[in-house]
Every structure is written in C-alpha cells, then in structure tokens.
Amino acid sequence: MSTWGEFLKANWQDIVRLIGEHLVLVLISTSIAVAIGIPLGILLTRRPSLRAPVLGLANVMQTVPSLALFGFLIPLPFIGGIGARTAIVALVLYALLPVIRNTVTGILGVDHNVREAAVAMGMTDRQILFQVELPLAMSVILTGVRVAVVISVGVATIAAAVGAGGLGTYIFRGLRQYDNHLLLAGAVPAALMALAADFGLGLLEKHFDTSARRVEKKKGTFARALAWGLLALVLLGGGYAVWSGARSSSSNGTGSGGRVVVGSKDFTESVLLAEIYAQMLEARGVEVVRQFELAGNVPHEALTSGRIDCYPEYTGTSYMAILKHPLNTDARTVYETVRRDYAEKFNVEVSPSLGFENTFAILVRGGDARRFNLKTISDAVPFAKNWTAGFGQDFMSRADGYPGFARTYNLQFASAPREMDLSLTYRALADGQVDMIAGNSTDGLISALDLFQLADDRHYFPPYEAVILIRQDTLARVPVAREVLRLLDGKLSTEEMRRLNYEVDGKHRDKRDVAREWIAKTVTSDK
Amino acid sequence: MSSLEQSNASPLVEFRNVSYGVPEMSTLIVSGLNLSVQQGETLVLLGESGCGKTTTLRLVNRLLMPTAGDVLVEGKRTSEWDAISLRRRTGYVIQEAGLFPHFTVERNVALVPTLENWERERVRERVSELLQLVGLNPDVFAGRYPRELSGGQRQRVGVARALAAEPQLLLMDEPFGALDPLTRASLQKEFGELSKRLGKTVIFVTHDVREALMLGTRIALMDAGRLVLLKTPEEFLRANEEHARAYIETLRLDGIEKLTTKDTEDAEEIK
Numbered sequence: 001m002s003t004w005g006e007f008l009k010a011n012w013q014d015i016v017r018l019i020g021e022h023l024v025l026v027l028i029s030t031s032i033a034v035a036i037g038i039p040l041g042i043l044l045t046r047r048p049s050l051r052a053p054v055l056g057l058a059n060v061m062q063t064v065p066s067l068a069l070f071g072f073l074i075p076l077p078f079i080g081g082i083g084a085r086t087a088i089v090a091l092v093l094y095a096l097l098p099v100i101r102n103t104v105t106g107i108l109g110v111d112h113n114v115r116e117a118a119v120a121m122g123m124t125d126r127q128i129l130f131q132v133e134l135p136l137a138m139s140v141i142l143t144g145v146r147v148a149v150v151i152s153v154g155v156a157t158i159a160a161a162v163g164a165g166g167l168g169t170y171i172f173r174g175l176r177q178y179d180n181h182l183l184l185a186g187a188v189p190a191a192l193m194a195l196a197a198d199f200g201l202g203l204l205e206k207h208f209d210t211s212a213r214r215v216e217k218k219k220g221t222f223a224r225a226l227a228w229g230l231l232a233l234v235l236l237g238g239g240y241a242v243w244s245g246a247r248s249s250s251s252n253g254t255g256s257g258g259r260v261v262v263g264s265k266d267f268t269e270s271v272l273l274a275e276i277y278a279q280m281l282e283a284r285g286v287e288v289v290r291q292f293e294l295a296g297n298v299p300h301e302a303l304t305s306g307r308i309d310c311y312p313e314y315t316g317t318s319y320m321a322i323l324k325h326p327l328n329t330d331a332r333t334v335y336e337t338v339r340r341d342y343a344e345k346f347n348v349e350v351s352p353s354l355g356f357e358n359t360f361a362i363l364v365r366g367g368d369a370r371r372f373n374l375k376t377i378s379d380a381v382p383f384a385k386n387w388t389a390g391f392g393q394d395f396m397s398r399a400d401g402y403p404g405f406a407r408t409y410n411l412q413f414a415s416a417p418r419e420m421d422l423s424l425t426y427r428a429l430a431d432g433q434v435d436m437i438a439g440n441s442t443d444g445l446i447s448a449l450d451l452f453q454l455a456d457d458r459h460y461f462p463p464y465e466a467v468i469l470i471r472q473d474t475l476a477r478v479p480v481a482r483e484v485l486r487l488l489d490g491k492l493s494t495e496e497m498r499r500l501n502y503e504v505d506g507k508h509r510d511k512r513d514v515a516r517e518w519i520a521k522t523v524t525s526d527k
Numbered sequence: 528m529s530s531l532e533q534s535n536a537s538p539l540v541e542f543r544n545v546s547y548g549v550p551e552m553s554t555l556i557v558s559g560l561n562l563s564v565q566q567g568e569t570l571v572l573l574g575e576s577g578c579g580k581t582t583t584l585r586l587v588n589r590l591l592m593p594t595a596g597d598v599l600v601e602g603k604r605t606s607e608w609d610a611i612s613l614r615r616r617t618g619y620v621i622q623e624a625g626l627f628p629h630f631t632v633e634r635n636v637a638l639v640p641t642l643e644n645w646e647r648e649r650v651r652e653r654v655s656e657l658l659q660l661v662g663l664n665p666d667v668f669a670g671r672y673p674r675e676l677s678g679g680q681r682q683r684v685g686v687a688r689a690l691a692a693e694p695q696l697l698l699m700d701e702p703f704g705a706l707d708p709l710t711r712a713s714l715q716k717e718f719g720e721l722s723k724r725l726g727k728t729v730i731f732v733t734h735d736v737r738e739a740l741m742l743g744t745r746i747a748l749m750d751a752g753r754l755v756l757l758k759t760p761e762e763f764l765r766a767n768e769e770h771a772r773a774y775i776e777t778l779r780l781d782g783i784e785k786l787t788t789k790d791t792e793d794a795e796e797i798k
Contacts, residue, residue: 117625120588120698121638121688122614135629 007181015170019189022166025084025159026152026193029091033148037096038141041103042129051104058097066090066158067295074162074301083291083307087156087164094155095148102144106137138208146201153194157186161266161295172266172293175423179508258285258478263299263308264292267423268504268511269358269442269466269497273312275515277468280484280523303469304346310470310481314358315350316462318342318469320399327400331463342469349475351468355490356497359464360395361441361453362405365429369452376457377409380436389413390434392422400462402438408460426451442494444502466492487523537602538563539696539728540587545596547582556582558752560596566695569722569729571743573736573774579752580732584698587730588617600696615639618689618697618727622704624681626673632658632684633669639692657687662717679710686718690725697722697729703738715741736774740764748774 008015044051064072069090073079079089110133118132134141160168170186173179260281264274271292278288291308299311300322318338319325323345328334335353342348362377374380395401396419405411418434425437430449439446439453446453468485475482496518503514541564547557557579564570572580585591586598589610598605600613626635634641636654645653655665661683673681682702689697703711703718719742722729733739739746740760748756748763748770755770756763763771 111623111625111628113621113623113625114627115625116590117619117621118627120590120614120617120619120621121642122611123638123642124611127642132627136627 004181007185011185015185015189018165018167018169018186019193021084021164022153022156022168022190022193025087025091025156025164025166026149026197029088029156030095030145030149030152032088032092033095033099034145036092037099037144037148038103040096041100041141042107044100044104045107045133055097055101055104058100061093062097066094066155067161069093070158070162070295071297071301074298074307075305083162084159084164086162087159087166091152091155091159095152098144098147098151099141100144102140102147103137106140106144107133109140110136135208139205142201142205142208146198146205149197149201150194153190153197157190160293162298163263163291163294169293172295175421179505259287259289260310260474260478260481261289261291261308263294263302263311264290265299265311265313266293266295267440268444268501269440270312271511272500272504272515273354273466273468275511276519277310277312277484277488279512279515279519280487281478281481283519284480284484286478286480303348303471306471309474310468312354312466313469314464314466315353316359316400316464318350320462324399327404327462329459329462331465334463335465335467343472347472348469349472351470351485352489353465353467354488355492356442356466356494357464358440358442358466358494358497359456359461360400360438361443361446362456363426363429363437363439363446363451363453364435365432366450366452368435369454374452374454376455377460378457380454381409381411384411384413384436387413387435388415388433389417389436390420390425390428391417391438392425393419394422395438400460405438405460408458442497442501444498444500444505446498448502448506466497491522538599539566539601540564540730541599541602542583542586543597543599545583545586545593545598547579547586547591548594555594555752557586557593560752560754562747562754562757564728564730566728567726568744569731569742571739571746572730572732572749573734573739573743573746574749575734578749580734580749581700583749584700584730584732587696587698588614588619615643615692616694616696618692618694620682620685620689620697620699620702622701624673624685624702626681626684626688628673630672631669632663632671632673632676633665635673635684636687636691638688643692653691654687657690658684660690660721661687663687677710678706679714682706682714686721690727695728697727699729699731701733702731704733704735718742736777 040054044054061069070086073086073089079085114132114136115128118128123131156164156166157168157171159166160172167186167190170182171190172186174181174183174186262274262278262281264270274290274292278290282288291302294302294308294311299308299313302308303311315331315334315338319328319334323338323341325337328337335350339350342350362380364374364380368374368383372379372383374383391402396417402417413436418428420428422439425434426439426443426445426449428434429437429451439451441453445451468488470481470485500514500518503509504511542560542562545557545560546555548555560583562570572583574580582591586593586605587600589605589608592606600608600617605613626632627638630638633651633654636657637650640650640653654669658665658668663680663683668676668680668684673684676684685702689699703714706714715738722742729742731739731742740763743760745757745759746763747754748758750770756766756768758766758771764775766772766775
C-alpha cells in the first residue's frame with residue numbers, strides 16, 4: 001500500500017481537475033439558482049396567492065433523494081441525459097428552495113414602518129424594491145445562497161453517478177475499491193470547499209447586515225477584502241476548470257461517424273470490461289468517448305435513449321431487473337430471451353458471452369468456513385440463527401435477491417439483515433461486524449480478504465453471464481465494433497476476471513494498464 | 528361650526544362624505560366623514576385606538592383610497608392625483624419614525640429631494656439646515672445610522688425627513704407616542720413652535736388628549752369611524768358632550784385641575 005505522500009504525488013493533477021469540475025458544477029448551478037430564485041422570490045412577495053404552491057413545489061424538490069432525481073432526469077430530452085448538464089439541472093432544483101424562501105422571508109421581514117415610510121415618501125415600487133427591500137433583505141438572501149452553495153457542494157459529489165465528474169468520482173471509486181486514499185482525496189476537498197463557501201459567504205453576509213452596521217470601518221474593509229478575495233479565488237478556480245475542460249473536449253474533436261460512446265456501471269469489473277472494449281476499438285481507429293461509472297439504472301436508460309452506445313451487462317440482470325421476467329435458472333433460455341427482447345424492445349444487440357458469470361456469491365469469513373466445515377449454503381443454515389447478515393440495497397430489493405433466497409434455503413438470522421452499500425459489506429464481513437454477505441462472485445476482494453464463497457446447492461441464483469449490450473444503429477455505423485465483440489467471445493474465465501479485479505481493487509493498479517496487459521496477453525490479433 | 532373656520536380661503540384638505548371599509552369587516556372603519564382642513568392650521572384627530580383616525584390620515588396621501596365619497600387635496604380628488612407626486616409633496620411622520628436602517632441620517636433626510644433629483648449641493652445644504660431646525664448638530668449626526676440614535680433623536684430625523692422637500696402639508700401619526708414622557712414633552716413643545724413658525728398645515732393623529740390640547744388649533748374627536756366633535760382646544764375643555772367629558776375626566780384624574788394649552792408643558796414637566 002502506498003503512503004499518502006506517494007498517492008498525492010501521483011494523483012495531484014487528477015485531484016486538482018476534479019476540484020475544478022466540482023467547483024464548476026457548484027458555481028454554475030448556484031448562479032442559475034440565484035438568477036431564477038431571487039426574481040421568483042420577489043414575484044412571490046408581490047403575488048401572495050402563488051407563494052404556497054411555488055414554495056411547496058420547491059420543498060418537494062428538495063425532499064427527492066438526489067440519486068432518484070438524477071434517475072428521473074436521465075430519460076428527459078434537453079435537460080436530461082448523462083454528464084454535467086443533468087447534474088447541473090438537479091443541483092439547481094436543490095439550490096432553488098433556500099434561495100426563493102430566503103428572498104421571500106427577507107423581503108417580507110423588512111420592518112413594516114420602514115416600508116410604509118418608503119411608500120409615503122413617494123417612492124415608486126421599483127425604488128422601494130431596489131433601494132429599500134433588497135438592501136435590507138440582502139443578508140437574509142445571502143444566507144439562502146450560502147445554504148444553497150453548501151447543499152450543492154454536497155449533492156455534487158453524487159453527480160459523479162451520472163458521469164458529471166467532480167470529487168464524487170473519487171468518493172464512489174474509493175468506496176468500491178475500499179481505498180481510503182481515494183475516499184479521503186474526494187471527501188476532504190469537498191468538505192473544505194463547503195466550509196470555505198460557508199465562511200466566505202458568511203463574511204459577505206455580515207457585510208450586508210444592517211443591524212450590525214457600525215462605524216468600525218477598519219474591520220469592515222478587512223472582512224470585505226477577505227470576502228472578495230475568496231470570491232476571486234473561486235472564480236479563478238472555476239475559470240481554470242472551464243478552460244481545461246474546454247481544452248480537453250476540443251482535443252476530443254468530433255471526428256467521423258466512427259465515434260462510439262462506451263458506458264459502464266459503477267464498479268471495477270464493469271469499468272474494466274468497458275475499458276477493454278474501448279481500447280480494442282481505439283486500436284482499430286475508432287474514436288471512443290468514455291462514460292464510465294454510471295450508477296444503478298443509469299446505464300440502461302442512457303443506452304436506450306442513445307446517450308451511450310454500449311455497456312457491459314449481465315444476462316440475469318437484464319432478464320429480471322430490466323425485462324421483469326420471473327426467476328429462471330436456465331442459462332440458455334435466459335440468454336436467448338434477453339437477446340430476442342432487447343432486439344425487439346430497444347433495438348439493442350447482445351454480444352456473445354464474454355466467458356464468465358458474475359453471480360451473487362454468498363460469502364462467509366474463511367475462518368468460519370474452515371472451523372464449521374462449511375461448503376454450501378445449506379451447510380450454513382444451522383449457524384445462521386446466531387448470525388447477522390449484511391446485504392447491499394440491490395440484493396435486498398431484487399426479484400432474485402434476499403426474500404426468495406431466504407425462502408429457498410429456509411434461512412433465519414438473529415436479526416433482520418443490515419442493508420448497506422455493497423462495497424462496504426466485504427470489509428464489514430472481514431471485520432466481523434456481519435457474518436454473511438452477498439457479494440459478486442468475481443470480486444477481487446474475496447481472495448484478498450480471505451472470504452469463502454458458499455456453493456449455491458439449491459440453484460437459487462439465476463445465471464449472470466457477462467455480455468456487452470450495444471445499439472444496433474451503432475453496429476451499422478461502426479462495423480468494426482461487431483468484429484471486436486467476436487474477438488472477445490468466451491475469452492474471460494471467472495478466475496481470470498477475479499484476478500483482474502484484484503489487480504485493481506487489491507493492488508490499486510490503474511484500470512487502463514490492467515486492461516492493456518490483458519489485451520496484449522489474450523487477444524492474439526492485438527499483440 | 529367653530530370660530531376658527533376661515534371661510535374665505537379654500538381648504539387644503541377636504542373630506543366629503545368619506546367612508547372606508549374592507550370586505551373582511553362588516554362595519555365601516557371610517558363612516559360618512561365631512562371635514563375641512565384650512566391652510567396653516569394644525570388639526571388633531573383624537574380618539575381611542577380603532578376609532579379610524581389613522582385610516583383617515585392614510586386617505587389623505589392615498590396610502591388608502593376611500594370606498595365612498597371624495598378626499599380632496601388642494602381642491603383635487605386624491606384619485607385624480609398621481610400618487611407618487613401627491614406623496615412627495617406631503618410630509619409624513621409615523622410613530623417609530625420608519626427611518627431606513629441602511630441609510631445614514633443624511634441620506635434619510637435627503638430621501639425625497641434625492642428622489643426629486645435636486646442638485647447634490649442643494650441637497651447637502653438642505654439637510655444641514657433641517658438638522659439644525661430639529662435641534663441636531665449636522666456635524667455630529669449626519670454620518671450616523673438610525674440605530675446609533677436615541678428614540679427622540681430618531682423622531683427628530685423623521686420630522687426633518689418629512690420637511691425636506693418643503694411640503695405644505697404634514698401628516699403625523701402619533702409621532703411622539705413611543706417616546707419616554709420627558710423626551711415627548713420637549714419634542715411636543717419644540718414641534719408646536721416649529722410648525723407655527725413654518726406655517727405648515729398639519730393633520731396630527733393622537734390618542735393623548737393633552738397632546739391634542741397643546742398642539743391643535745382644532746380638535747376632531749372620532750369614535751367608531753365617525754366624527755363626533757370638532758372644536759378649538761378652549762371650546763373642547765368647556766364642552767358638555769359626553770365624549771369630550773370622558774377625555775377631560777382623565778385629565779382631572781391625573782390631578783391636573785385647571786388646564787389651559789399654555790399650562791400643559793409645565794404639567795408634563797411636573798409629571
């Protein structure tokens with residue numbers, strides 16, 4: 001394991017880029033939220049009948065869990081899709097409420113006597129708004145902006161799930177790979193950014209607070225200088241990020257019709273498969289855009305709406321989670337059904353199996369397996385009544401997940417299974433916080449953490465053959481894409497996949513290097 | 528009606544059968560009011576809270592519009608006036624002064640002249656003149672913010688702001704009501720002299736009969752939205768009407784027997 005120093009030395013440019021992306025997301029979205037929210041708030045003070053419905057709607061927006069909101073946005077035209085635009089739309093929706101609400105509260109909170117005096121002195125509505133109401137409400141409005149910025153810094157970490165980049169990229173990756181360096185390199189700058197925004201805008205707010213206004217000019221100018229300095233710093237950082245972003249996107253160019261957008265799910269194996277496919281396409285002169293690490297249902301939505309051209313998937317997932325077919329344990333039937341349905345429903349082609357299955361692996365600690373002589377899931381049933389299980393959200397809710405699993409094996413645990421993030425369950429098991437988890441059979445951590453996979457002796461779990469889903473129009477446009485799929489047919493065994501995963505998760509090696517080595521070793525024509 | 532009525536001059540403000548009500552209330556807030564305010568007089572609207580005196584005042588500068596009848600200012604209906612120009616030529620002072628907390632004293636006083644685009648130098652001179660007029664040293668107070676002033680000083684600034692654009696008419700809604708008794712007494716005295724000296728027409732709202740007797744050239748007593756009595760202070764003290772007697776009783780209860788307008792100041796001091 002490398003030290004902090006080495007990690008930072010190797011990745012500082014990447015970290016700076018992610019901070020820049022994060023800042024851009026936050027800056028653009030809060031700017032839009034302010035540009036919409038303040039005028040809307042002013043309007044609401046003039047039209048009391050609109051106040052309840054608009055504030056109610058903004059309130060509801062904020063209660064929608066962020067990942068769910070991103071999910072809703074993906075299939076929408078113009079504002080949806082994957083990437084920064086969707087993230088910005090979602091961030092704006094979150095940031096609106098505090099801005100609107102504080103504008104309304106601030107303006108309505110202006111002393112009644114002051115307002116009456118302003119009217120009676122013969123000020124016009126516009127003069128009252130700009131000379132009296134807004135200046136007096138400014139500190140309250142700025143509090144709203146401050147809250148909006150802090151919320152945005154936080155929510156923007158989740159934006160990485162829809163491929164918008166930012167510090168969330170490191171946080172998600174760190175969680176999946178159980179890499180504290182990545183986790184901290186994502187979380188610490190995000191936290192510092194939130195604190196800095198809170199502090200900087202707090203100073204600005206104090207500057208506008210009329211109740212605190214005093215003759216102490218000296219202190220005022222210092223605070224003002226500090227606030228402006230911070231603002232300048234933020235703008236500079238944002239500008240740099242936009243500039244470097246523009247540079248990298250222009251270097252991508254538009255190219256011929258040979259451009260393929262390769263997507264992946266948000267875990268190591270999916271990224272590795274996507275990277276392998278991407279590199280092999282590039283080796284044949286195809287221009288590739290990588291949209292990796294998309295969360296949950298996002299890759300499917302992105303594929304069917306044409307935002308990406310292809311991504312690695314598992315037949316069992318397609319069969320049950322997407323096509324909603326009932327449980328089926330016959331690999332042939334599942335594959336053929338998926339192939340036929342995808343062609344009919346989505347105009348998407350299913351590649352031949354890549355050669356391995358990534359099924360749910362019911363895992364226990366290697367020590368327990370040896371001590372109790374556990375080989376199959378049935379062997380573990382008598383012990384389970386003293387155990388706690390920890391399962392990912394996915395496993396708890398899927399048709400082929402926990403409820404059917406517990407029924408099939410007549411499993412009973414000491415308490416209800418703990419529902420947690422999949423990537424955290426391995427470590428929780430190894431640390432003894434839970435006693436059984438449902439991991440992925442190809443996960444590199446299984447051997448790294450000395451975990452043992454119990455055999456599915458009652459054949460509960462359906463087949464999860466790895467395939468690549470690709471749009472038919474892409475295949476027509478880029479014929480070489482089909483050729484590469486043929487080269488990959490059956491090339492990856494479960495052991496091989498577990499090893500590749502471990503190279504990345506266990507040894508913290510770069511996915512691109514691991515993919516390149518595997519291609520060079522395995523695919524004869526690419527040597 | 529009264530001996531002070533100046534029949535030759537046209538009234539500056541005239542209420543003609545004015546009523547005001549809101550849909551939420553079954554009774555009228557102001558009902559069938561007929562009243563003329565002459566040039567240069569100080570008409571006091573006296574009454575308990577909720578009697579409609581403040582509403583009456585707000586009808587003059589079109590903060591409210593009558594639901595029936597007409598309010599005339601300088602012979603013109605308020606509905607025919609441009610609200611903004613009507614308000615800019617009418618001074619207005621309210622209880623808590625309503626100074627802008629984010630403006631210095633100077634900018635507060637300069638408000639209407641600035642809105643009227645006076646030249647900067649003229650505004651500055653006017654502010655300095657007005658601050659001296661209300662007993663505040665411009666060198667000390669011009670740069671201060673309202674929160675750095677005492678209640679009495681704020682009210683003085685409020686008066687200066689109302690006088691800034693040299694209005695003929697001043698509307699005052701219990702301007703001294705929130706002040707402590709000593710400050711109130713000295714401000715009442717100074718303001719009485721000031722308004723006499725400047726020859727302004729004043730409509731003054733109060734529930735304090737002593738203030739009414741001291742400052743008013745005429746007292747209009749209101750009850751439940753109606754004008755019930757209109758008399759000079761001397762006539763008011765001798766009045767036999769029930770409403771007036773009740774107010775005069777309150778003075779007797781305070782142990783102040785022989786009250787004339789001149790004595791009121793001293794009575795305040797003693798208290």
